[in-house]
Amino acid sequence: MNDNILCKFFSFILTISILLERSNNLKSWVKLKLNKQNFELEPIASDAGFRRYFRIRLQNNKTLVAMDASSPREDCRPFLKVADMMAEAGLRVPEVIFSDLKNGFLILTDLGKNTYLDIINENNADALFKKAIFALIKWQCATENNALPLYSEHLLRKELNLFKDWYLNKHLNLKIDQKSSVMLRELDEILIKNAKQQAQVFVHRDFMPRNIMADDNCPGIIDFQDAVIGPVTYDLVSLFRDAFLSWNEKKIDNWIQFYWESAKAKNIPVDGSFSNFKKQFNLMGVHRHLKILGIFARICYRDKKTKYLEDTPRFFNYLNTICDYYSELLPLNEFLYKIKDRENAMKR
Structure with a gap:
């Protein structure tokens, strides 16, 4: 196995490790914010950027959405600002229920499954x-x-x-x-x-x-x-x-x-x-x-x-x-x- 392949392999392993750690941190934060209610996190298709989305399924079958914007390239503050502006304009946008700007975590209302x-x-x-x-x-x-x-x-x-x-x-x-x-x-x-x-x-x-x-x-x-x-x-x-x-x-x-x-x-x-x-x-x-x-x-x-x-x-x-x-x-x-x-x- 040459050095280039080894480098790619270890880079892949590191990426997976970081994503798993982020997922565990997100899950712990969601649990805290939902007062330790039982829930399941279901991955939602990611976009072309660096954000990841998860559907939070509660025991009463109600749903919320968790956003993980962890990369240095992502910043949740513009999202929060524009969400408020669009809501004021009368548009239907996700409501921000909880936020942790330092870690890039948001819990949002769920607008449904179908785009x-x-x-x-x-x-x-x-x-x-x-x-x-x-x-x-x-x-x-x-x-x-x-x-x-x-x-x-x-x-x-x-x-x-x-x-x-x-x-x-x-x-x-x-x-x-x-x-x-x-x-x-x-x-x-x-x-x-x-x-x-x-x-x-x-x-x-x-x-x-x-x-x-x-x-x-x-x-x-x-x-x-x-x-x-x-x-x-x-x-x-x-x-x-x-x-x-x-x-x-x-x-x-x-x-x-x-x-x-x-x-x-x-x-x-x-x-x-x-x-x-x-x-x-x-x-x-x-x-x-x-x-x-x-x-x-x-x-x-x-x-x-x-x-x-x-x-x-x-x-x-x-x-x-x-x-x-x-x-x-x-x-x-x-x-x-x-x-x-x-x-x-x-x-x-």
């Missing part, structure tokens, strides 16, 4: 998305200056660099030539200008079906700790051009128009032209899709979660579709086909 991703289909999508749109508009209407961090130009550029640093350089080991480098710099300016010119509102920042809990009346909203003040179209892109399922363009157009008309009725300052608004939406989509490609590559190589890269073809399809609409994106489209050819060659 939109679990139940959505061609027959119920219109009804579900209308409820999600109304919830999003409530959130946007609550916007207050300086209440959340800004989706600044620095953050926008940092996100766009994820594609270059992690997808192109790390994943594809691609040396970018001068022509492509100029094209990508010019693209950055187009996308950042588009983001900054839009109305700036409260942004969930990951408002996708996986983060919306199904309910007959008001959908529940989760995973909101990264909320900022930013472009009005950003959360719409997350909702309709999802990481895990796709819809035809006609349906997306109808949903965008429904949002646009509903937002105007609530005096959200969206562009007065639907054509312009749709272009803002699509260019915001290019930004998010490139960012997600970079994030999925980073999750694979830094965090050793390889499954997310399996969904990258969906984002190339989104990008190709959008690029076909606008002449200024044709150079990007040509570049994307080249890197897809390189990726296919890597798989052979």
